[in-house]
Amino acid sequence: MLINKTTPESPVKLYRSTCLLCRGTDHVFVLTSPRLDGPMLRCANCQFHFVSAGGTEDHRGPVSDEMERLANRAAELHLVEKSVEEAERPWREFMARERLEDLQRFIDRGKLLEIGCSTGEFLLAARERFEACSGIEADVNAVQRARSRGLDCHAGAIADASLPAESFDVAVLYHVIEHFRDPRRELRELYRLVRPGGHLIIETPDVETIWFRILGARWRQIIPDHLFFFSRTTLDRMLAEEGFEVTEVRHVGKSMSLRLFLSRIGRYSKSIARLASLMVRIARLEESTLRLNLHDVIRVHAVKSSTLDRRD
Numbered sequence: 001m002l003i004n005k006t007t008p009e010s011p012v013k014l015y016r017s018t019c020l021l022c023r024g025t026d027h028v029f030v031l032t033s034p035r036l037d038g039p040m041l042r043c044a045n046c047q048f049h050f051v052s053a054g055g056t057e058d059h060r061g062p063v064s065d066e067m068e069r070l071a072n073r074a075a076e077l078h079l080v081e082k083s084v085e086e087a088e089r090p091w092r093e094f095m096a097r098e099r100l101e102d103l104q105r106f107i108d109r110g111k112l113l114e115i116g117c118s119t120g121e122f123l124l125a126a127r128e129r130f131e132a133c134s135g136i137e138a139d140v141n142a143v144q145r146a147r148s149r150g151l152d153c154h155a156g157a158i159a160d161a162s163l164p165a166e167s168f169d170v171a172v173l174y175h176v177i178e179h180f181r182d183p184r185r186e187l188r189e190l191y192r193l194v195r196p197g198g199h200l201i202i203e204t205p206d207v208e209t210i211w212f213r214i215l216g217a218r219w220r221q222i223i224p225d226h227l228f229f230f231s232r233t234t235l236d237r238m239l240a241e242e243g244f245e246v247t248e249v250r251h252v253g254k255s256m257s258l259r260l261f262l263s264r265i266g267r268y269s270k271s272i273a274r275l276a277s278l279m280v281r282i283a284r285l286e287e288s289t290l291r292l293n294l295h296d297v298i299r300v301h302a303v304k305s306s307t308l309d310r311r312d
Helices: 062-076 080-089 087-103 121-126 140-148 183-193 210-219 231-239 260-266 272-282
Strands: 014-016 025-032 038-042 049-051 109-114 131-138 151-154 168-174 194-205 244-253 252-256 287-290 297-304
Touching: 080 260, 087 121, 087 168, 087 252, 109 121, 109 183, 121 131, 131 140, 140 151, 168 183, 183 194, 183 231, 194 231, 231 244, 231 297, 252 260, 260 272, 260 287
Parallel strands: 109 131, 109 168, 131 151, 168 194
Antiparallel strands: 014 025, 025 038, 038 049, 194 297, 244 297, 252 287
């Protein structure tokens, strides 16, 4: 991966720690960025990418406190415009319906659990089809909003919800697994919660995308709360080792307003984004819908195996 060029005076550094995926101890430095919580490393053995702050037992306190810290970091880095995000609700609802329609190719009834349910757009759509829908969310403000909409939403981490074993037919995680401090631990809890033969949907950035090779630290998925960067291969391996058989992996896109798209362009060039936004406002095109598939996000469908031969 041509991200960091080295010279004899500046060689690639090897870091000693334990890879969460293969337990290897040789890791290659990939890049560093103010938009990450630490340097990104790549396991020299299995090619798993991760931020050195992730995958440890050194949790930074209550998950709600961590959410607040990361939100403040994003604000300091000007990665998110609050007014733009608030105006994006109709497109979030549209994406929720798209995800539900896609999920129905595999299952369309039973009990559903969403991890990282935010304010509940997907749960609202899903309860029209599923007999019971529950969510887990780390952001306490989002939890309050979801509950105000009549949704069953648990605050905190997955284990905090103390849900009964094998009580769900499907669990979904849309852009969540890359945020966990220990994805393996969370997958083990999901294995406990999903019934044998039940379904698991995971959507996450794909580190093997050409955009990461081209942009490096400027790739749109380089943000403070992303700790792990999966490829098809590394995600398939972790899921298999935690008792889930992958049946489908594909790149997926996203629908958004032209306003949000230009806001994201601002992460690369503030001046271009401001000029383009002004022109769009004058033309009254802010509410226009843009559908993009940059082939840098994968959606995985997996099924819980009836037996598990987990690595210790």
